Amino acid sequence: MTAAELAARHETLAAFAPAFDRAALLNAKTLIILMALAFAPFLPLLYPRTRRAFGAHVVFALHLYAFILLLMCVSMLIAEADLLAGGGGLESGPVDMALSLFNLAACAVYLYPATGRFYGSRGAARFAKVAVLTIAVGAIALAYRFTIFVITLYTS
Numbered sequence: 001m002t003a004a005e006l007a008a009r010h011e012t013l014a015a016f017a018p019a020f021d022r023a024a025l026l027n028a029k030t031l032i033i034l035m036a037l038a039f040a041p042f043l044p045l046l047y048p049r050t051r052r053a054f055g056a057h058v059v060f061a062l063h064l065y066a067f068i069l070l071l072m073c074v075s076m077l078i079a080e081a082d083l084l085a086g087g088g089g090l091e092s093g094p095v096d097m098a099l100s101l102f103n104l105a106a107c108a109v110y111l112y113p114a115t116g117r118f119y120g121s122r123g124a125a126r127f128a129k130v131a132v133l134t135i136a137v138g139a140i141a142l143a144y145r146f147t148i149f150v151i152t153l154y155t156s
Helices: 004-010 013-030 033-039 042-046 053-084 093-119 121-153
Strands: none
Touching: 004 013, 004 053, 013 121, 033 053, 033 121, 042 053, 042 121, 053 093, 093 121
16 A cells, blocks of 8 residues: 555655654544544443443543553553663564553453443453453554554545
8 A cells, every 4th residue: 555655656665754654643643532432332232231321331432542541651651661771662573562462451451340340240251341342452453553554644
């Protein structure tokens, strides 16, 4: 996709990269709400007996994504510390993977008590539902990153 777009623009990757990076950062900040809205429909599917209004599920999703934003701030600090210590920071595949797994594990730890309190979830089903929601968070993050890439590629 990138090669075709750059060829159509008669532009090199090196010339396009700085503008793309700035636009991607702006788009990522602007469209972060999309992740919470994409997460919200999973909640009534997993907790149909709670009979909550869809708005309540949206509020739960927004609360989760506020936590995720704080978690990402911590991850950025860890990546920066790695960079200052001579590592590759987020440019390093192992650091990026470790932080991604850390973030998903932290989401699962957060979701376990949150779903118990908000939805009254109990027992073994609670573990399974938290696992599904954690996988949904990871899948949504990947889809979000790809969406930001596509939007930025074709609008910058």
